[in-house]
Each structure stands twice: as C-alpha cells, then as structure tokens.
Amino acid sequence: xxxxxxxxxxxxxxxxxLVLAAIGxxxxxxxxxxxxxxxxxMVMGAACAFIATQVTGSPxxxxxxxxxxxxxxxxxxxxxxxxxxxxxxxxxLALTILGLGVSGMIGxxxxxxxxxxxxxxxxxxxxDIPFLGAVLFKQDxxxxxxxxxxxxxxxxxxxxxxxxxxxxxGDSHASAHALGINVIRTRYLAVMFGGACAGLAGAQxxxxxxxxxxxxxxxxxxxxxLALVVFSSWRPWRIVAGGYLxxxxxxxxxxxxxxxxxxxxxFLSALPYLATIIVLILISHNRRTTLINTPASLGKSxxxxx
Amino acid sequence: MRIELERxxxxxxLFSILSPFIALGLTLVFGGIMFMILGKDPLAALYSFFVxxxxxxxxxxxLAIKAAPLILIAVGLSVCYCSNNWNIGAExxxxxxxxxxxxxxxxxxxxxxxxxxxxxxxxxMLGGALFAGIPxxxxxxxxxxxxxxxxxxxxxxxxxxxxxxxxxxxNPGGMNFPETRTFDATAILPEMxxxxxxxxxFAFAIIAAVLIWFMMRYTLKGFEITVLGxxxxxxxxxxxxxxxxxxxxxxxxxxxxxxAGIAEVSGxxxxxxxxxxxxxxxxAIIVAFLGRLNPLGIVVAGLVLALTYLGGEAVQVSxxxxxxxxxxxxxxxxxxxxxxxxxxxYKIRMMWYDLSDTASEGAR
Numbered sequence: 001x002x003x004x005x006x007x008x009x010x011x012x013x014x015x016x017x018l019v020l021a022a023i024g025x026x027x028x029x030x031x032x033x034x035x036x037x038x039x040x041x042m043v044m045g046a047a048c049a050f051i052a053t054q055v056t057g058s059p060x061x062x063x064x065x066x067x068x069x070x071x072x073x074x075x076x077x078x079x080x081x082x083x084x085x086x087x088x089x090x091x092x093l094a095l096t097i098l099g100l101g102v103s104g105m106i107g108x109x110x111x112x113x114x115x116x117x118x119x120x121x122x123x124x125x126x127x128d129i130p131f132l133g134a135v136l137f138k139q140d141x142x143x144x145x146x147x148x149x150x151x152x153x154x155x156x157x158x159x160x161x162x163x164x165x166x167x168x169x170g171d172s173h174a175s176a177h178a179l180g181i182n183v184i185r186t187r188y189l190a191v192m193f194g195g196a197c198a199g200l201a202g203a204q205x206x207x208x209x210x211x212x213x214x215x216x217x218x219x220x221x222x223x224x225x226l227a228l229v230v231f232s233s234w235r236p237w238r239i240v241a242g243g244y245l246x247x248x249x250x251x252x253x254x255x256x257x258x259x260x261x262x263x264x265x266x267f268l269s270a271l272p273y274l275a276t277i278i279v280l281i282l283i284s285h286n287r288r289t290t291l292i293n294t295p296a297s298l299g300k301s302x303x304x305x306x
Numbered sequence: 307m308r309i310e311l312e313r314x315x316x317x318x319x320l321f322s323i324l325s326p327f328i329a330l331g332l333t334l335v336f337g338g339i340m341f342m343i344l345g346k347d348p349l350a351a352l353y354s355f356f357v358x359x360x361x362x363x364x365x366x367x368x369l370a371i372k373a374a375p376l377i378l379i380a381v382g383l384s385v386c387y388c389s390n391n392w393n394i395g396a397e398x399x400x401x402x403x404x405x406x407x408x409x410x411x412x413x414x415x416x417x418x419x420x421x422x423x424x425x426x427x428x429x430x431m432l433g434g435a436l437f438a439g440i441p442x443x444x445x446x447x448x449x450x451x452x453x454x455x456x457x458x459x460x461x462x463x464x465x466x467x468x469x470x471x472x473x474x475x476x477n478p479g480g481m482n483f484p485e486t487r488t489f490d491a492t493a494i495l496p497e498m499x500x501x502x503x504x505x506x507x508f509a510f511a512i513i514a515a516v517l518i519w520f521m522m523r524y525t526l527k528g529f530e531i532t533v534l535g536x537x538x539x540x541x542x543x544x545x546x547x548x549x550x551x552x553x554x555x556x557x558x559x560x561x562x563x564x565x566a567g568i569a570e571v572s573g574x575x576x577x578x579x580x581x582x583x584x585x586x587x588x589x590a591i592i593v594a595f596l597g598r599l600n601p602l603g604i605v606v607a608g609l610v611l612a613l614t615y616l617g618g619e620a621v622q623v624s625x626x627x628x629x630x631x632x633x634x635x636x637x638x639x640x641x642x643x644x645x646x647x648x649x650x651x652y653k654i655r656m657m658w659y660d661l662s663d664t665a666s667e668g669a670r
Contacts, residue, residue, distance in 0.1 A: 036453065076641070083311075084309075084644075084645050084654075085311065085648060086644040086645060086647065086648060087644065089392050089453065090644055091644050093591055093640070094637060094640040094641050094644060097591075097633065097637040097640060098638065098640075099637075101635075101636065101637045102633075102634055105630040105634055220461055223454060226454060227454050227458075230454070264469050269465050270461065270462045270465045273461045274458070274462065276458050277444070277458050280454060281444060281450050284448070284450050284451065290449060303311055303313070
C-alpha cells in the first residue's frame with residue numbers, strides 16, 4: 001500500500017464520526033429542532049460502546065449499545081424541549097454537560113484498558129481494484145453505514161412522503177399541524193434519529209479511531225458536526241464533502257507534527273477549530289442565501305393549541 | 307399517559323421564585339440515588355457533599371474563591387442571554403483575560419509598583435473583551451452563528467495558553483515544569499479579611515452583580531436588552547439596534563469573564579499553568595440559568611455551584627470516589643432548572659388516558 005492510500009485511509013477514519021453525527025443532526029434540524037447536545041450524545045455513545053464491547057467481547061454489540069445510548073440520551077432532550085417546551089439552546093448545552101459527566105463516571109473503571117478494534121469487512125473482488133479498492137472496500141462496518149445513511153437520508157428527505165412531512169414540520173410547524181401532521185411525534189423521531197447517529201459516531205471513536213476509552217474523547221467533534229450541518233446548507237451529500245474536508249485538516253495536522261514542521265504543535269492542533277470558524281464565515285456571510293436554506297422553524301418551540 | 311401544557315394568563319410569581327428550589331431538591335434526590343448506585347450511603351454522601359464544606363472557616367473562604375469567577379462570568383452571560391446572544395465561550399474569554407493580565411507580572415516582572423495590580427485587572431478585562439469581540443464581530447457583520455464560533459475559540463484559547471506556558475513564558479528557573487514564574491507580591495490580589503485565603507475577586511463579583519442588576523432594572527439600557535431579547539422586531543421599531551446590542555452584550559460578558567480570569571490567576575494560583583480553570587466558563591452557564599438570569603439570583607446560584615466543586619473534593623477524600631460526580635450533579639441541576647421553568651409559564655396536566663382518540667376528536 002502506498003503512502004497516499006495510507007493517508008486517505010486515516011482521512012476516512014477521521015471523517016466518518018463527523019459525517020455520522022452531522023447527518024443525524026441534519027435530520028433533527030430539518031424537523032425544526034436545534035439540538036446542541038451532539039457532543040454529549042457522542043461521548044455517551046463512545047463510553048457505552050466501549051463498555052459493552054469490553055463486557056461482551058463483541059464490538060458489534062458495542063455498536064448497538066452506542067446507538068441505543070445516543071438515542072435514549074436524546075430522548076431526555078426531546079422530553080424537555082418538545083414536551084416541556086424548554087429553551088432548545090440551553091437544553092442542548094445541558095445535554096452536553098451531563099453527557100460529559102455521566103460518560104466520565106461510568107467509563108472510569110475502563111480507563112487504560114485496551115479495547116477490541118472493529119474488524120474490517122473485505123469485499124472479495126472489489127477490494128482488488130488498484131488504488132481505490134483497498135481504500136473503499138476494505139473498511140469496517142461503521143464506514144459503510146455512514147455512506148449508506150447519507151444516501152438513505154437523502155432519499156428519505158427528498159423522495160419519500162414521510163420526508164416531505166418532516167421538512168414541512170421544520171419549515172412551518174403551524175401549517176404542518178393544521179394539515180394534521182403530528183408535529184411533536186415527528187420531532188421526537190427526528191431527535192432520536194439524531195441521537196442514534198451521534199451515538200454511532202461515538203462508537204466509531206472508541207471502537208475504530210482509537211480502540212480505548214479516554215475521558216472527553218470526542219474532543220469537540222460534536223460541535224464541529226454542528227458546524228458541518230450549517231456548512232452543508234442542510235443538504236445530505238454536502239455533509240460528506242465537508243466531513244472529508246475536516247477529516248483532511250485534522251489529519252494534515254498530525255502529519256505536520258510527525259514530520260516536525262517548525263510550527264508549535266499547539267498551533268497545528270488549533271487548525272480544525274480555526275478551519276471551522278472560517279468555513280462558517282464563508283457559508284453564512286450572505287444573509288439571503290442563509291435565510292433561504294435554514295429550516296424556517298429551526299429552534300422554535302411548538303405548543304399545539306386546541 | 308400524556309402531558310399537556312396550558313399557557314397561564316400571567317407569569318406565575320410563585321413558581322418564578324420556587325422553581326430553582328424545586329430543581330435543587332430534585333437534583334439532591336437524584337444525586338442520592340446516584341450515590342446509592344455507587345454503593346455509598348446516600349445521606350452521608352450528600353452530607354459531606356453539601357453540608358460539611360459549610361462548617362469550617364477555611365472552607366467558607368474556599369467557597370468564596372470558587373464562587374467569585376462563577377458569579378462574575380454568569381452575570382455577564384445573563385446580559386447576553388437576556389438579549390438573545392448565545393455566548394458559550396466564556397471559558398476562552400476567562401483564559402485570554404488571565405493571559406492578558408499576566409503580561410505585567412510575567413514579562414515585565416521587574417516593574418514593581420502599586421499600579422501593577424489595577425493595570426493587570428484592566429488588561430484582563432481588555433483581553434477577555436477583545437476575545438469575545440471576535441464572535442461579536444462575526445455575528446454582527448458577517449452573520450456567523452455566535453454559538454459555534456465562541457465555542458471553537460475556547461479550544462483555541464486553551465491551546466494558546468498551553469503553548470505560552472510550555473514555550474516563551476516558561477519559568478526559566480522552574481526545573482522545566484510547564485508554568486510561568488510565580489507573581490511578585492505587588493501582582494497578587496490581596497486577601498479580603500485576615501481569617502483566610504478569599505481574595506478581592508469575590509468583592510468584584512458582588513459589585514458587578516449589583517451594578518448589572520441596577521442596569522437591568524432601572525436604566526434604559528436594561529430595557530433595551532430585554533426588549534431586543536424578547537422580540538428583535540419590536541426592538542427595531544423602538545429604535546434599538548440589535549447589531550449594537552451584539553457588541554455591547556458580548557464585550558461586557560467578555561470583559562467580566564476576563565476579569566474573573568485575571569482575578570483567579572492573581573488571587574488564587576499566582577502563576578499561569580496549562581490548565582487554570584476547572585470549567586468555570588461552562589459551569590457559569592448553569593449558574594446563569596439557576597439564578598434565572600437575574601444578577602442577584604446569580605450570586606446565590608454561584609455559591610450553590612461553588613459548593614458542588616467543594617463537595618466534590620470532600621467526597622473524594624471521605625468516600626474514596628472520584629471527582630466525576632461533580633459534572634453529573636451540575637448537568638442534572640441544569641436539566642431540572644430548565645424543566646421547572648416550564649411551570650412559570652404553563653400549567654402542566656397529566657392525562658392518564660388518551661383523549662385524542664378519533665371518536666372524541668370527531669365529537670368536538
């Protein structure tokens with residue numbers, strides 16, 4: 001395997017959790033709910049996936065645990081913001097703070113243990129394609145899932161009736177309610193989908209990226225995923241483009257450190273965060289396009305009148 | 307079971323006061339359950355978490371030391387949140403304030419004068435305000451989401467501090483430890499009273515809280531903040547500029563966070579280290595909401611959250627458990643505060659059977 005393929009592989013590994021968390025949040029936001037708790041759900045997913053893998057010995061059960069914990073954790077957010085109409089920004093922050101706390105507590109006995117890495121699934125013929133074969137068809141399950149999820153979400157949102165309903169809830173909850181769509185139920189499902197995806201992203205961190213548990217191991221990736229959703233203008237395939245761009249930035253930083261470029265490592269580590277800010281500026285400085293793309297009811301609470 | 311909300315005709319005065327207390331009570335109950343799951347006697351754990359730190363003079367001083375940055379930051383944040391500007395990067399502004407204020411005792415350490423200390427405080431406020439000015443500028447002029455930019459800058463500030471104390475600002479006589487030289491006596495914020503360590507930072511916090519309370523309640527600026535926060539459109543008709551408000555609220559909260567940073571470094575740590583805050587900037591968000599965004603409420607809330615830090619340290623010693631439950635407590639508290647606030651605006655009805663069956667819907 002050449003050096004270029006090796007680099008591409010590390011980029012994919014770094015990009016996959018971002019893509020996963022962002023595609024989930026995209027669906028949540030398309031339904032009009034802004035869940036800032038991605039970081040918390042992600043780190044919960046990472047902890048639960050790692051613990052379940054250590055206990056059962058199967059990383060596949062770990063994946064399920066990651067998904068389930070993310071979805072359950074997001075229900076907490078759903079109950080507060082949808083049933084009790086609490087402020088979405090503040091509740092999302094609460095979810096992040098609580099997730100970092102709870103994951104740190106339940107993960108503590110597992111610090112320092114070496115985990116089980118998720119095995120690769122090799123497609124027999126395809127993986128022999130020179131160059132791209134080894135990169136795209138010798139991957140773990142979560143990578144394949146991430147691509148399938150993006151394709152699935154794209155189809156769901158723009159080609160299915162349920163997706164149309166979900167978008168209508170996000171653009172005008174009052175009209176959707178008047179048409180007989182159950183706004184609250186739709187939003188609950190969208191929030192849980194977002195949570196499940198963030199949990200899966202967390203599982204990727206503790207089963208593929210670095211197979212171990214480290215406190216706060218999501219390291220701001222949940223927030224970068226939130227920025228990715230803005231970057232994508234709420235369109236699924238752009239999440240992939242953005243996710244791989246960010247993956248490349250965070251990996252280039254590691255390579256630069258390894259090759260001893262004369263820049264202090266702290267400045268290189270700050271690159272992904274600075275890149276996020278720059279990308280946000282480029283995407284949002286035009287007020288009109290931002291207004292057209294953003295789901296119109298994003299962040300607004302809905303209380304059905306009767 | 308279904309839960310239905312019915313909007314109250316007026317804001318409930320009773321629940322405005324009661325809701326933080328209900329939230330505290332619920333947090334205690336759930337905290338007790340958590341300790342039980344960890345295999346500890348819940349009552350003993352809660353006692354050493356929340357009561358023991360209040361029984362001795364030295365720990366009351368520690369309480370004031372920890373409450374000072376929380377109150378200072380949260381008071382600034384309350385202005386931001388009231389005006390609908392979501393600055394969540396106070397942790398970064400705290401760090402940059404600490405760095406800016408430390409220029410004098412670290413770089414110009416030979417200059418000793420009574421002017422050093424006030425200048426340090428001013429520089430700290432300036433550093434925090436300038437750093438908060440970045441998301442303010444981006445939101446006001448480039449339409450960029452301030453939540454994400456202010457948070458990203460926290461990581462940048464942490465890495466910048468790390469670089470400073472390991473690189474150019476490292477103590478030349480410090481055995482290669484990643485820390486700056488310790489501050490000269492003229493650069494150390496003095497103790498308030500002789501009985502213990504609590505420094506003037508706590509006084510700054512109280513003064514800031516009273517001033518901001520006065521501004522919010524009795525001045526036109528306070529009215530402007532509230533109006534723009536509740537309805538930008540209404541504010542514009544009244545001739546208020548939401549762009550200026552972004553600048554005002556972000557710079558104010560940045561300056562207060564910066565002051566908290568330099569007061570903490572100068573009063574409590576007396577040098578710069580790679581990590582100078584146990585997450586004060588994030589905990590202050592909880593303080594702001596527990597205090598119901600009212601500066602005087604925030605003083606009380608700041609003391610409560612400071613108590614969770616102390617209690618966390620106390621149970622580490624007395625029950626041999628880690629410091630991790632602190633974060634869980636703080637997260638739970640914010641959750642309960644937010645859910646109890648619903649009671650202020652809504653009546654909550656529990657429906658034990660499903661009313662929305664098609665039959666009853668059709669009969670209406």
